[in-house]
Amino acid sequence: MTHTVYVKLDEITELTHKDILLKDVAQVYCRDQNIQNKCSVCRIMTVRSDEAHRYVMSALDVTKKLEALDPGLEVEHMGKTDFIIAYKPAAPPAYGRQWCKTACICLISFFGAAFAIMTFNNDVSVTSVFHEIYRLVMGYEAAGFTVLEASYCVGLSLGIMVFFNHISAGKVNTDPTPLEVEMRLYEENISKTLIDNAQRKEKKIDIS
Numbered sequence: 001m002t003h004t005v006y007v008k009l010d011e012i013t014e015l016t017h018k019d020i021l022l023k024d025v026a027q028v029y030c031r032d033q034n035i036q037n038k039c040s041v042c043r044i045m046t047v048r049s050d051e052a053h054r055y056v057m058s059a060l061d062v063t064k065k066l067e068a069l070d071p072g073l074e075v076e077h078m079g080k081t082d083f084i085i086a087y088k089p090a091a092p093p094a095y096g097r098q099w100c101k102t103a104c105i106c107l108i109s110f111f112g113a114a115f116a117i118m119t120f121n122n123d124v125s126v127t128s129v130f131h132e133i134y135r136l137v138m139g140y141e142a143a144g145f146t147v148l149e150a151s152y153c154v155g156l157s158l159g160i161m162v163f164f165n166h167i168s169a170g171k172v173n174t175d176p177t178p179l180e181v182e183m184r185l186y187e188e189n190i191s192k193t194l195i196d197n198a199q200r201k202e203k204k205i206d207i208s
Contacts, residue, residue, distance in 0.1 A: 001140075002072050002073070002074050003030055003032050003035045003070075003072060004027065004030065004074045004075075004076055004200055005029070005030045005035065005036070005066060005073050005075050006028070006030070006076045006078055006080035007022070007028055007039075007059070007066075007075060007076070007078065007079070008025050008026055008027040008028075008061060008075050008077075008078040009025060009026045009059060009077065009079045009080045009081075009083045010080070010083060011079075011080050011083055011084065011102070011139070011188075011191050011205055012083065012085075012086060012187070012191050013025045013083070013084070013085055013086065014082040014086040014087075014088055015085060015087055015088070016087075016088055017090075017092040017205045018046055018047040018048075018087070019047075020043065020044055020045045020046070020047065020085055021040065021041050021042065021043055021065075022040055022041070022042045022043075022044055022062065022065075023040040023041065024038060024077070025044070025083060025085060026063070026083075027079075028040045028061070028176065032034070035070070035073070037071065038070070039066055039070075039073070041116055042059065042065055042066060042069050043065075043134070044057070044062055045057065045061075045085070046086065047085075047087045049087075049141075050088060050089060051089070051200070052086075052087060052088045053087055054084055054086045054087070055084070055085045056082060056084055056198035056199075057082070057083055057084075057085065058081060058082050058083075058197055059080070059083075061076045061079045061180070062077075068112070082195045082199075084191055084194055084195065086118050087102045091125065099118065100162055116155070119144075126152070130148040130149060131146075131147065131154070133148060134146050134148060163178065164177050164179060
């Protein structure tokens with residue numbers, strides 16, 4: 001009797017154990033629960049190295065493993081045709097190092113953004129524009145900083161928080177933040193590059 005097994009592979013999965021089972025990298029479904037359980041624990045590869053590495057596999061590799069497990073299976077792939085296993089040896093969490101990295105990133109982002117804003121304001125002469133607007137509205141020159149500069153600072157801060165869709169631990173709405181979108185695009189580009197490089201390995205590529 002033929003059983004159809006549906007497999008939905010994740011594009012990239014980070015694991016710390018060396019024996020990689022199908023359930024670690026994919027969702028598996030079969031009408032027969034026993035067949036589903038047997039396929040879920042099918043070992044698709046064993047990591048031989050003790051160092052962190054990313055391995056690229058394809059849906060064909062999974063199909064071969066499942067058919068070897070049970071020749072009566074019919075495998076239907078619903079997700080990615082190529083996927084990545086990111087093996088990372090298990091290690092105790094280094095909280096001090098993580099906090100230091102987070103602090104460095106926060107400082108770089110803060111001062112980098114502040115420098116970018118200051119250079120932009122200086123380039124377009126925001127101060128001169130505010131003084132000119134104040135003179136046109138009030139009829140006389142401003143003696144120093146005005147309400148325009150204060151409003152600009154407050155509005156800029158609020159605008160950044162609203163744009164990045166983060167206020168404290170909550171969100172302004174249910175949309176993904178621009179940072180989340182960019183991180184997802186970065187992750188997809190990394191995965192695509194790894195898969196393409198693996199497919200081109202030991203092949204002659206004509207780029208002319």
